[in-house]
Amino acid sequence: METLLRIENVSMRFGGLQALKNVSFTVKNNEVIGLIGPNGAGKTTLLNCVTGFYKPVEGKVFYKGKEITGLKPHKICQMGLTKTFQLIRAFKSLSVLDNVLIGALLKSSRKNEAVKFAKEVIKTVGLEGKENVLAGNLTPADQRSLELARAIATKPEILLLDEIAAGLTPAEVAELVEILKEINKKGLTLVIVEHVMQAIMPIAGRIIVLHEGRKIAEGPPQQIRENEKVIEAYFGEE
Protein backbone atom coordinates (compact mmCIF):
# COMPACT_ATOMS: atom_id res chain seq x y z
CA MET A 1 0.00 0.00 0.00
CA GLU A 2 1.10 3.48 -0.82
CA THR A 3 2.20 5.73 2.06
CA LEU A 4 0.06 8.87 2.14
CA LEU A 5 1.22 10.63 5.26
CA ARG A 6 4.56 10.42 7.00
CA ILE A 7 5.22 12.17 10.28
CA GLU A 8 8.89 12.36 11.27
CA ASN A 9 10.09 13.25 14.77
CA VAL A 10 7.52 15.98 15.26
CA SER A 11 7.94 18.03 18.45
CA MET A 12 5.86 20.92 19.67
CA ARG A 13 6.34 23.24 22.62
CA PHE A 14 4.09 25.94 24.07
CA GLY A 15 6.33 28.07 26.27
CA GLY A 16 7.70 25.65 28.83
CA LEU A 17 5.19 22.92 28.02
CA GLN A 18 6.44 20.08 25.86
CA ALA A 19 3.23 19.10 24.08
CA LEU A 20 4.77 16.63 21.62
CA LYS A 21 8.15 14.91 21.71
CA ASN A 22 9.61 13.13 18.65
CA VAL A 23 6.39 11.61 17.38
CA SER A 24 6.74 9.57 14.19
CA PHE A 25 4.36 7.34 12.26
CA THR A 26 3.04 6.74 8.78
CA VAL A 27 -0.46 6.43 7.35
CA LYS A 28 -1.05 4.25 4.31
CA ASN A 29 -3.67 4.61 1.65
CA ASN A 30 -7.21 3.67 2.75
CA GLU A 31 -6.24 2.85 6.31
CA VAL A 32 -8.25 3.74 9.37
CA ILE A 33 -5.92 4.84 12.15
CA GLY A 34 -7.04 5.40 15.70
CA LEU A 35 -5.09 7.99 17.63
CA ILE A 36 -5.80 7.61 21.32
CA GLY A 37 -4.43 8.75 24.64
CA PRO A 38 -5.54 10.23 27.95
CA ASN A 39 -6.43 13.92 28.30
CA GLY A 40 -3.53 16.21 27.51
CA ALA A 41 -1.61 13.52 25.63
CA GLY A 42 -1.12 15.83 22.64
CA LYS A 43 -3.61 14.32 20.18
CA THR A 44 -5.22 17.59 19.08
CA THR A 45 -1.82 19.28 18.98
CA LEU A 46 -0.57 16.58 16.65
CA LEU A 47 -3.54 17.05 14.31
CA ASN A 48 -2.93 20.79 14.31
CA CYS A 49 0.75 20.24 13.45
CA VAL A 50 -0.21 17.99 10.54
CA THR A 51 -2.95 20.24 9.11
CA GLY A 52 -0.97 23.46 9.34
CA PHE A 53 -2.74 25.16 12.22
CA TYR A 54 0.53 24.89 14.22
CA LYS A 55 4.06 24.84 12.90
CA PRO A 56 6.00 22.14 14.76
CA VAL A 57 9.21 23.35 16.40
CA GLU A 58 11.03 20.24 15.22
CA GLY A 59 10.37 17.45 12.78
CA LYS A 60 8.77 17.17 9.40
CA VAL A 61 5.44 16.16 7.88
CA PHE A 62 5.25 14.62 4.42
CA TYR A 63 2.11 14.14 2.36
CA LYS A 64 2.51 11.89 -0.69
CA GLY A 65 6.25 12.39 -0.46
CA LYS A 66 6.04 16.19 -0.43
CA GLU A 67 6.98 18.14 2.66
CA ILE A 68 4.02 20.13 4.02
CA THR A 69 5.51 21.27 7.34
CA GLY A 70 4.54 24.86 8.04
CA LEU A 71 2.20 25.28 5.06
CA LYS A 72 -1.04 27.16 5.72
CA PRO A 73 -4.13 25.02 6.51
CA HIS A 74 -5.99 26.08 3.33
CA LYS A 75 -3.01 25.01 1.22
CA ILE A 76 -2.84 21.61 2.91
CA CYS A 77 -6.61 21.20 2.49
CA GLN A 78 -6.32 21.99 -1.21
CA MET A 79 -3.73 19.19 -1.47
CA GLY A 80 -6.24 16.74 0.00
CA LEU A 81 -5.76 16.67 3.76
CA THR A 82 -8.15 18.27 6.23
CA LYS A 83 -9.58 17.89 9.70
CA THR A 84 -12.69 18.46 11.74
CA PHE A 85 -12.62 20.30 15.03
CA GLN A 86 -12.96 18.97 18.55
CA LEU A 87 -15.37 21.79 19.42
CA ILE A 88 -18.11 22.12 16.84
CA ARG A 89 -17.39 24.92 14.39
CA ALA A 90 -20.33 24.72 11.99
CA PHE A 91 -21.32 27.97 10.27
CA LYS A 92 -24.28 28.39 12.63
CA SER A 93 -26.25 31.09 10.82
CA LEU A 94 -26.11 29.27 7.47
CA SER A 95 -28.26 26.39 6.29
CA VAL A 96 -27.01 22.82 6.22
CA LEU A 97 -26.79 22.95 2.43
CA ASP A 98 -24.80 26.21 2.42
CA ASN A 99 -22.38 24.80 5.00
CA VAL A 100 -21.61 21.78 2.86
CA LEU A 101 -21.69 23.83 -0.34
CA ILE A 102 -18.86 26.02 0.96
CA GLY A 103 -16.77 22.89 1.33
CA ALA A 104 -17.82 21.58 -2.08
CA LEU A 105 -16.90 24.82 -3.86
CA LEU A 106 -13.22 24.03 -3.31
CA LYS A 107 -12.99 21.36 -5.98
CA SER A 108 -16.09 22.03 -8.12
CA SER A 109 -15.65 24.99 -10.41
CA ARG A 110 -19.36 25.35 -11.22
CA LYS A 111 -21.87 26.19 -8.53
CA ASN A 112 -24.70 23.87 -9.63
CA GLU A 113 -22.18 21.05 -9.82
CA ALA A 114 -21.10 21.88 -6.26
CA VAL A 115 -24.72 21.98 -5.06
CA LYS A 116 -25.33 18.54 -6.54
CA PHE A 117 -22.24 17.13 -4.88
CA ALA A 118 -23.09 18.82 -1.57
CA LYS A 119 -26.53 17.14 -1.59
CA GLU A 120 -24.93 13.77 -2.21
CA VAL A 121 -22.58 14.26 0.75
CA ILE A 122 -25.45 15.38 2.97
CA LYS A 123 -27.17 12.11 2.14
CA THR A 124 -24.03 10.11 2.96
CA VAL A 125 -23.90 11.46 6.50
CA GLY A 126 -27.64 10.99 7.01
CA LEU A 127 -28.77 14.61 7.03
CA GLU A 128 -31.08 14.45 4.02
CA GLY A 129 -34.31 16.37 4.50
CA LYS A 130 -32.54 18.92 6.68
CA GLU A 131 -30.84 20.83 3.86
CA ASN A 132 -32.60 24.10 4.66
CA VAL A 133 -32.33 23.94 8.45
CA LEU A 134 -29.95 26.47 9.98
CA ALA A 135 -26.87 24.74 11.34
CA GLY A 136 -27.33 26.47 14.69
CA ASN A 137 -30.71 24.79 15.10
CA LEU A 138 -29.40 21.25 14.64
CA THR A 139 -28.82 18.87 17.55
CA PRO A 140 -25.17 18.50 18.60
CA ALA A 141 -25.07 15.07 16.97
CA ASP A 142 -26.34 16.48 13.68
CA GLN A 143 -23.86 19.36 13.91
CA ARG A 144 -21.08 16.77 14.19
CA SER A 145 -22.39 15.03 11.09
CA LEU A 146 -22.60 18.38 9.34
CA GLU A 147 -18.96 19.11 10.09
CA LEU A 148 -18.06 15.71 8.77
CA ALA A 149 -20.06 16.39 5.60
CA ARG A 150 -18.46 19.78 5.13
CA ALA A 151 -14.99 18.26 5.36
CA ILE A 152 -15.85 15.38 3.02
CA ALA A 153 -17.19 17.91 0.51
CA THR A 154 -13.67 19.27 0.00
CA LYS A 155 -12.83 15.83 -1.50
CA PRO A 156 -9.91 15.02 0.78
CA GLU A 157 -7.80 11.89 0.55
CA ILE A 158 -7.08 11.87 4.26
CA LEU A 159 -9.50 13.14 6.84
CA LEU A 160 -8.42 13.72 10.42
CA LEU A 161 -11.33 13.60 12.86
CA ASP A 162 -10.83 15.21 16.25
CA GLU A 163 -13.00 13.52 18.90
CA ILE A 164 -15.93 13.38 16.56
CA ALA A 165 -17.88 11.14 18.95
CA ALA A 166 -17.54 13.48 21.93
CA GLY A 167 -20.86 14.14 23.61
CA LEU A 168 -22.80 11.61 21.55
CA THR A 169 -25.01 8.87 22.98
CA PRO A 170 -23.89 5.24 22.42
CA ALA A 171 -26.58 4.86 19.74
CA GLU A 172 -25.36 7.96 17.93
CA VAL A 173 -21.77 6.72 18.16
CA ALA A 174 -22.78 3.41 16.58
CA GLU A 175 -24.50 5.28 13.75
CA LEU A 176 -21.47 7.46 13.22
CA VAL A 177 -19.16 4.43 13.11
CA GLU A 178 -21.32 3.00 10.31
CA ILE A 179 -21.03 6.25 8.35
CA LEU A 180 -17.27 6.31 8.84
CA LYS A 181 -16.98 2.69 7.66
CA GLU A 182 -19.01 3.64 4.60
CA ILE A 183 -16.83 6.62 3.61
CA ASN A 184 -13.69 4.60 4.24
CA LYS A 185 -15.00 1.95 1.85
CA LYS A 186 -15.29 4.67 -0.78
CA GLY A 187 -11.56 5.21 -0.53
CA LEU A 188 -11.10 7.88 2.12
CA THR A 189 -8.24 7.40 4.56
CA LEU A 190 -9.16 8.25 8.14
CA VAL A 191 -7.22 9.24 11.22
CA ILE A 192 -9.60 9.25 14.15
CA VAL A 193 -8.65 10.88 17.41
CA GLU A 194 -10.58 9.44 20.31
CA HIS A 195 -10.52 9.88 23.99
CA VAL A 196 -12.67 6.83 24.60
CA MET A 197 -11.06 3.58 23.44
CA GLN A 198 -14.32 1.68 23.04
CA ALA A 199 -15.54 4.01 20.33
CA ILE A 200 -12.58 3.39 18.10
CA MET A 201 -11.83 -0.32 18.55
CA PRO A 202 -14.50 -1.61 16.13
CA ILE A 203 -13.31 0.48 13.21
CA ALA A 204 -9.57 1.15 13.46
CA GLY A 205 -7.14 -1.17 11.69
CA ARG A 206 -4.20 0.20 13.60
CA ILE A 207 -4.00 2.20 16.80
CA ILE A 208 -1.39 4.70 17.93
CA VAL A 209 -1.25 5.65 21.58
CA LEU A 210 0.07 9.00 22.78
CA HIS A 211 0.92 9.73 26.37
CA GLU A 212 2.38 12.98 27.65
CA GLY A 213 3.40 13.99 24.13
CA ARG A 214 5.16 10.72 23.26
CA LYS A 215 4.10 7.74 21.21
CA ILE A 216 4.04 4.83 23.66
CA ALA A 217 2.48 2.12 21.52
CA GLU A 218 1.36 1.27 18.01
CA GLY A 219 -0.37 -1.82 16.65
CA PRO A 220 -3.66 -3.60 15.94
CA PRO A 221 -6.48 -2.98 18.48
CA GLN A 222 -6.21 -6.38 20.18
CA GLN A 223 -2.52 -5.93 20.84
CA ILE A 224 -3.04 -2.37 22.17
CA ARG A 225 -5.73 -3.54 24.56
CA GLU A 226 -3.26 -5.86 26.24
CA ASN A 227 -0.26 -3.52 26.12
CA GLU A 228 1.01 -2.85 29.66
CA LYS A 229 2.26 0.63 28.94
CA VAL A 230 -1.14 1.61 27.59
CA ILE A 231 -2.97 0.18 30.56
CA GLU A 232 -0.59 2.02 32.84
CA ALA A 233 -1.13 5.31 31.00
CA TYR A 234 -4.88 4.97 31.28
CA PHE A 235 -5.30 3.52 34.73
CA GLY A 236 -2.07 4.49 36.49
CA GLU A 237 0.49 2.16 38.13
CA GLU A 238 -0.66 -0.54 40.48
Place this chain on the structure above:
Amino acid sequence: MNVRLEKSAINKLIILIILSLLPLYPSPYFRRTLFLVLYFAYLGVAWDLLGGYTGQGSFVHAAFVGLGAYTSALLFIWWRVTPYISMFIGALVSALFAGLIGYLCFRFGLRGHFFFLASIAFLVAMRYSFTNWDLVGGATGLIIPLESHVPWFYLQFESKLPYCYLMLIFLFAEILLAEKIVKSKLGYYFVAIREDELASESLGINTLRYKLISFVISAAFTSLAGTLYAFFVGYIAPETVLSDILTVQIVIVAILGGAGTIYGSLIGAFIMVPLMEYTRAFLGARSGLDLIVLGSLIILICVLYPHGLIKLIGKIYHKLPRIRGDH
Protein backbone atom coordinates in the same frame (compact mmCIF):
# COMPACT_ATOMS: atom_id res chain seq x y z
CA MET B 1 -36.22 28.08 -9.28
CA ASN B 2 -37.55 29.99 -12.28
CA VAL B 3 -40.52 31.29 -10.35
CA ARG B 4 -38.27 32.68 -7.65
CA LEU B 5 -35.96 34.23 -10.21
CA GLU B 6 -38.87 35.88 -11.94
CA LYS B 7 -40.27 37.19 -8.69
CA SER B 8 -37.01 38.80 -7.65
CA ALA B 9 -36.72 40.38 -11.10
CA ILE B 10 -40.25 41.81 -10.77
CA ASN B 11 -39.47 43.14 -7.29
CA LYS B 12 -36.35 44.79 -8.63
CA LEU B 13 -38.27 46.33 -11.50
CA ILE B 14 -40.88 47.76 -9.11
CA ILE B 15 -38.18 49.30 -6.91
CA LEU B 16 -36.44 50.70 -9.97
CA ILE B 17 -39.64 52.26 -11.35
CA ILE B 18 -40.50 53.88 -8.02
CA LEU B 19 -36.99 55.21 -7.60
CA SER B 20 -36.84 56.58 -11.13
CA LEU B 21 -40.17 58.42 -10.68
CA LEU B 22 -39.06 60.16 -7.48
CA PRO B 23 -36.60 62.67 -9.02
CA LEU B 24 -39.40 64.09 -11.17
CA TYR B 25 -40.77 65.98 -8.17
CA PRO B 26 -39.58 69.50 -9.10
CA SER B 27 -37.96 70.74 -5.91
CA PRO B 28 -34.18 71.32 -5.83
CA TYR B 29 -34.12 70.62 -2.09
CA PHE B 30 -36.04 67.37 -2.54
CA ARG B 31 -33.74 66.31 -5.37
CA ARG B 32 -30.67 67.14 -3.31
CA THR B 33 -31.97 65.00 -0.46
CA LEU B 34 -32.85 62.22 -2.87
CA PHE B 35 -29.36 62.31 -4.34
CA LEU B 36 -27.95 61.91 -0.84
CA VAL B 37 -30.30 59.01 -0.13
CA LEU B 38 -29.13 57.18 -3.25
CA TYR B 39 -25.52 58.14 -2.52
CA PHE B 40 -25.64 56.73 1.00
CA ALA B 41 -27.52 53.63 -0.11
CA TYR B 42 -24.76 53.05 -2.65
CA LEU B 43 -22.04 53.56 -0.02
CA GLY B 44 -23.90 51.27 2.39
CA VAL B 45 -24.05 48.44 -0.16
CA ALA B 46 -20.30 48.81 -0.82
CA TRP B 47 -19.53 48.75 2.92
CA ASP B 48 -21.86 45.80 3.41
CA LEU B 49 -19.77 43.57 1.13
CA LEU B 50 -16.83 43.90 3.51
CA GLY B 51 -18.55 44.67 6.82
CA GLY B 52 -21.76 42.67 6.47
CA TYR B 53 -20.78 39.71 4.31
CA THR B 54 -17.10 39.21 5.10
CA GLY B 55 -17.58 40.37 8.68
CA GLN B 56 -14.68 42.82 8.68
CA GLY B 57 -16.19 45.99 10.17
CA SER B 58 -14.19 48.82 8.62
CA PHE B 59 -14.00 52.41 9.69
CA VAL B 60 -11.72 53.56 6.89
CA HIS B 61 -14.34 53.79 4.15
CA ALA B 62 -14.54 57.59 4.02
CA ALA B 63 -10.93 57.44 2.82
CA PHE B 64 -12.08 55.73 -0.38
CA VAL B 65 -14.80 58.33 -0.92
CA GLY B 66 -12.04 60.91 -0.49
CA LEU B 67 -9.61 59.17 -2.82
CA GLY B 68 -12.25 58.97 -5.53
CA ALA B 69 -13.27 62.59 -5.05
CA TYR B 70 -9.73 63.94 -4.90
CA THR B 71 -8.39 61.88 -7.80
CA SER B 72 -11.16 63.01 -10.12
CA ALA B 73 -11.12 66.63 -8.92
CA LEU B 74 -7.36 66.95 -9.36
CA LEU B 75 -7.31 65.27 -12.77
CA PHE B 76 -10.07 67.64 -13.83
CA ILE B 77 -8.35 70.77 -12.48
CA TRP B 78 -4.94 69.87 -13.89
CA TRP B 79 -5.77 68.34 -17.28
CA ARG B 80 -9.55 68.52 -17.68
CA VAL B 81 -9.83 64.72 -17.58
CA THR B 82 -13.50 63.79 -17.78
CA PRO B 83 -14.83 62.25 -14.55
CA TYR B 84 -16.37 59.42 -16.62
CA ILE B 85 -12.79 58.19 -16.99
CA SER B 86 -11.13 59.55 -13.86
CA MET B 87 -13.64 57.83 -11.59
CA PHE B 88 -12.12 54.52 -12.63
CA ILE B 89 -8.62 55.84 -12.02
CA GLY B 90 -9.84 56.89 -8.57
CA ALA B 91 -11.32 53.42 -8.06
CA LEU B 92 -7.97 51.90 -8.98
CA VAL B 93 -6.17 54.16 -6.50
CA SER B 94 -8.66 53.20 -3.79
CA ALA B 95 -8.34 49.51 -4.62
CA LEU B 96 -4.55 49.72 -4.33
CA PHE B 97 -4.81 51.61 -1.05
CA ALA B 98 -7.29 49.05 0.30
CA GLY B 99 -5.00 46.24 -0.81
CA LEU B 100 -2.10 47.83 1.03
CA ILE B 101 -3.82 48.56 4.34
CA GLY B 102 -5.77 45.31 4.11
CA TYR B 103 -2.56 43.37 3.72
CA LEU B 104 -0.97 45.21 6.63
CA CYS B 105 -3.95 44.49 8.89
CA PHE B 106 -4.96 40.98 7.82
CA ARG B 107 -1.43 39.63 7.35
CA PHE B 108 -0.86 40.15 11.05
CA GLY B 109 -4.19 38.70 12.02
CA LEU B 110 -6.00 41.89 13.04
CA ARG B 111 -9.68 41.11 13.30
CA GLY B 112 -12.80 42.32 15.06
CA HIS B 113 -12.25 45.34 17.26
CA PHE B 114 -8.58 45.52 16.38
CA PHE B 115 -9.15 45.78 12.65
CA PHE B 116 -11.77 48.40 13.40
CA LEU B 117 -9.27 50.45 15.44
CA ALA B 118 -6.51 50.11 12.86
CA SER B 119 -8.88 51.24 10.10
CA ILE B 120 -9.76 54.37 12.12
CA ALA B 121 -6.05 55.13 12.35
CA PHE B 122 -5.64 54.93 8.57
CA LEU B 123 -8.56 57.27 7.97
CA VAL B 124 -7.38 59.84 10.50
CA ALA B 125 -3.82 59.70 9.19
CA MET B 126 -5.05 60.31 5.68
CA ARG B 127 -7.33 63.13 6.68
CA TYR B 128 -4.54 65.04 8.44
CA SER B 129 -2.06 64.35 5.64
CA PHE B 130 -4.49 65.89 3.16
CA THR B 131 -5.21 68.81 5.50
CA ASN B 132 -1.51 69.67 5.52
CA TRP B 133 -0.75 68.93 1.87
CA ASP B 134 -0.84 72.06 -0.29
CA LEU B 135 -0.81 70.19 -3.59
CA VAL B 136 -4.31 68.84 -2.86
CA GLY B 137 -5.61 72.12 -1.49
CA GLY B 138 -4.81 71.61 2.17
CA ALA B 139 -7.50 72.39 4.72
CA THR B 140 -9.43 74.65 2.33
CA GLY B 141 -9.96 71.82 -0.13
CA LEU B 142 -10.61 72.01 -3.86
CA ILE B 143 -13.19 73.91 -5.88
CA ILE B 144 -14.10 72.24 -9.15
CA PRO B 145 -14.22 75.11 -11.67
CA LEU B 146 -17.27 75.38 -13.89
CA GLU B 147 -16.62 74.38 -17.48
CA SER B 148 -18.55 76.38 -20.07
CA HIS B 149 -17.59 74.12 -22.98
CA VAL B 150 -19.75 70.91 -23.11
CA PRO B 151 -20.38 70.87 -19.36
CA TRP B 152 -22.24 67.52 -19.46
CA PHE B 153 -19.01 65.88 -20.59
CA TYR B 154 -17.52 67.02 -17.30
CA LEU B 155 -20.48 65.91 -15.18
CA GLN B 156 -21.67 69.46 -14.66
CA PHE B 157 -25.41 70.03 -14.83
CA GLU B 158 -27.45 73.03 -13.78
CA SER B 159 -30.30 70.92 -12.50
CA LYS B 160 -29.93 68.25 -9.79
CA LEU B 161 -32.09 65.91 -11.87
CA PRO B 162 -29.31 64.30 -13.96
CA TYR B 163 -27.24 63.68 -10.83
CA CYS B 164 -30.13 61.79 -9.27
CA TYR B 165 -30.47 59.57 -12.31
CA LEU B 166 -26.75 59.02 -12.58
CA MET B 167 -26.56 58.01 -8.92
CA LEU B 168 -29.57 55.76 -9.42
CA ILE B 169 -27.91 54.01 -12.36
CA PHE B 170 -24.77 53.46 -10.31
CA LEU B 171 -26.77 52.21 -7.35
CA PHE B 172 -28.65 49.72 -9.47
CA ALA B 173 -25.60 48.51 -11.31
CA GLU B 174 -23.89 48.08 -7.95
CA ILE B 175 -26.81 46.13 -6.46
CA LEU B 176 -26.90 43.79 -9.46
CA LEU B 177 -23.14 43.22 -9.27
CA ALA B 178 -23.21 42.78 -5.51
CA GLU B 179 -25.98 40.20 -5.83
CA LYS B 180 -23.97 38.35 -8.43
CA ILE B 181 -20.92 38.35 -6.15
CA VAL B 182 -22.91 37.25 -3.12
CA LYS B 183 -24.41 34.29 -4.96
CA SER B 184 -21.08 33.18 -6.38
CA LYS B 185 -18.24 31.21 -4.81
CA LEU B 186 -16.72 34.53 -3.78
CA GLY B 187 -19.81 35.45 -1.73
CA TYR B 188 -19.99 32.04 -0.05
CA TYR B 189 -16.34 32.32 0.92
CA PHE B 190 -16.91 35.84 2.30
CA VAL B 191 -19.71 34.58 4.53
CA ALA B 192 -17.69 31.55 5.60
CA ILE B 193 -14.92 33.88 6.77
CA ARG B 194 -17.43 35.99 8.68
CA GLU B 195 -18.82 32.89 10.38
CA ASP B 196 -15.56 31.19 11.35
CA GLU B 197 -12.08 31.87 10.02
CA LEU B 198 -10.42 28.72 11.34
CA ALA B 199 -13.14 26.49 9.95
CA SER B 200 -12.83 28.33 6.62
CA GLU B 201 -9.10 27.63 6.50
CA SER B 202 -9.76 23.95 7.19
CA LEU B 203 -12.06 23.93 4.14
CA GLY B 204 -9.31 25.19 1.85
CA ILE B 205 -10.27 28.87 1.88
CA ASN B 206 -7.31 31.24 1.72
CA THR B 207 -8.82 33.63 4.24
CA LEU B 208 -6.17 36.34 3.78
CA ARG B 209 -6.72 36.39 0.03
CA TYR B 210 -10.52 36.48 0.17
CA LYS B 211 -10.55 39.18 2.83
CA LEU B 212 -8.31 41.27 0.59
CA ILE B 213 -10.53 40.65 -2.44
CA SER B 214 -13.57 41.73 -0.43
CA PHE B 215 -11.78 44.83 0.81
CA VAL B 216 -10.57 45.81 -2.66
CA ILE B 217 -14.00 45.37 -4.28
CA SER B 218 -15.67 47.33 -1.48
CA ALA B 219 -13.12 50.15 -1.76
CA ALA B 220 -13.38 50.41 -5.55
CA PHE B 221 -17.18 50.63 -5.40
CA THR B 222 -17.00 53.25 -2.64
CA SER B 223 -14.53 55.34 -4.60
CA LEU B 224 -16.83 55.71 -7.63
CA ALA B 225 -19.44 57.42 -5.45
CA GLY B 226 -16.75 59.79 -4.22
CA THR B 227 -16.26 61.09 -7.76
CA LEU B 228 -20.00 61.55 -8.32
CA TYR B 229 -20.31 63.38 -5.02
CA ALA B 230 -17.40 65.71 -5.82
CA PHE B 231 -18.99 66.83 -9.09
CA PHE B 232 -22.43 67.02 -7.50
CA VAL B 233 -21.37 69.55 -4.85
CA GLY B 234 -18.47 71.10 -6.80
CA TYR B 235 -16.37 71.49 -3.69
CA ILE B 236 -14.44 68.96 -1.63
CA ALA B 237 -12.34 69.22 1.52
CA PRO B 238 -10.87 66.80 4.04
CA GLU B 239 -13.66 67.83 6.36
CA THR B 240 -16.38 66.64 3.99
CA VAL B 241 -15.02 63.64 2.10
CA LEU B 242 -12.39 62.32 4.50
CA SER B 243 -14.24 62.74 7.77
CA ASP B 244 -14.89 60.15 10.41
CA ILE B 245 -18.52 61.37 10.51
CA LEU B 246 -18.92 60.22 6.91
CA THR B 247 -17.76 56.72 7.82
CA VAL B 248 -20.13 56.69 10.76
CA GLN B 249 -22.99 57.59 8.44
CA ILE B 250 -22.06 54.83 5.99
CA VAL B 251 -21.89 52.26 8.78
CA ILE B 252 -25.22 53.46 10.22
CA VAL B 253 -26.93 53.11 6.84
CA ALA B 254 -25.67 49.56 6.38
CA ILE B 255 -26.37 48.38 9.92
CA LEU B 256 -29.67 50.23 10.37
CA GLY B 257 -31.07 48.54 7.28
CA GLY B 258 -29.53 45.18 8.11
CA ALA B 259 -25.89 44.17 7.60
CA GLY B 260 -25.28 41.38 5.13
CA THR B 261 -28.49 41.93 3.17
CA ILE B 262 -27.63 44.35 0.28
CA TYR B 263 -31.14 45.83 0.12
CA GLY B 264 -30.92 46.79 3.78
CA SER B 265 -28.72 49.75 2.85
CA LEU B 266 -31.45 51.10 0.60
CA ILE B 267 -33.85 51.10 3.54
CA GLY B 268 -31.18 52.42 5.88
CA ALA B 269 -30.45 55.35 3.59
CA PHE B 270 -34.13 56.18 3.14
CA ILE B 271 -34.47 56.39 6.92
CA MET B 272 -31.18 58.02 7.89
CA VAL B 273 -30.76 60.72 5.25
CA PRO B 274 -34.21 62.32 5.60
CA LEU B 275 -33.91 62.08 9.39
CA MET B 276 -30.53 63.76 9.15
CA GLU B 277 -31.78 66.45 6.78
CA TYR B 278 -35.01 67.23 8.57
CA THR B 279 -33.58 67.24 12.08
CA ARG B 280 -31.00 69.68 10.77
CA ALA B 281 -33.60 71.85 9.03
CA PHE B 282 -35.91 72.03 12.05
CA LEU B 283 -33.53 71.77 14.99
CA GLY B 284 -30.23 72.91 13.48
CA ALA B 285 -30.58 76.42 14.91
CA ARG B 286 -29.71 75.09 18.34
CA SER B 287 -26.26 73.78 17.62
CA GLY B 288 -26.00 70.05 18.20
CA LEU B 289 -29.66 69.44 19.03
CA ASP B 290 -30.29 67.86 15.62
CA LEU B 291 -27.47 65.38 16.19
CA ILE B 292 -28.81 64.47 19.62
CA VAL B 293 -32.24 63.76 18.18
CA LEU B 294 -30.78 61.86 15.22
CA GLY B 295 -28.59 59.80 17.52
CA SER B 296 -31.49 58.97 19.83
CA LEU B 297 -33.66 57.85 16.92
CA ILE B 298 -30.92 55.61 15.61
CA ILE B 299 -30.40 54.07 19.06
CA LEU B 300 -34.14 53.47 19.29
CA ILE B 301 -34.27 51.73 15.93
CA CYS B 302 -31.24 49.60 16.78
CA VAL B 303 -32.78 48.51 20.08
CA LEU B 304 -36.12 47.66 18.48
CA TYR B 305 -34.71 46.04 15.34
CA PRO B 306 -31.26 44.68 16.15
CA HIS B 307 -31.14 42.75 12.87
CA GLY B 308 -31.96 45.79 10.77
CA LEU B 309 -35.08 47.40 9.43
CA ILE B 310 -35.18 45.03 6.49
CA LYS B 311 -36.56 42.45 8.92
CA LEU B 312 -39.45 44.79 9.64
CA ILE B 313 -40.20 45.11 5.94
CA GLY B 314 -40.04 41.33 5.69
CA LYS B 315 -42.57 41.00 8.52
CA ILE B 316 -44.97 43.43 6.90
CA TYR B 317 -44.49 41.75 3.56
CA HIS B 318 -45.34 38.35 4.98
CA LYS B 319 -48.46 39.72 6.68
CA LEU B 320 -49.86 41.14 3.45
CA PRO B 321 -52.78 39.18 2.02
CA ARG B 322 -51.58 36.77 -0.61
CA ILE B 323 -52.72 37.99 -3.98
CA ARG B 324 -50.29 35.94 -5.98
CA GLY B 325 -50.49 32.19 -6.09
CA ASP B 326 -46.76 31.64 -5.85
CA HIS B 327 -46.51 30.76 -2.16
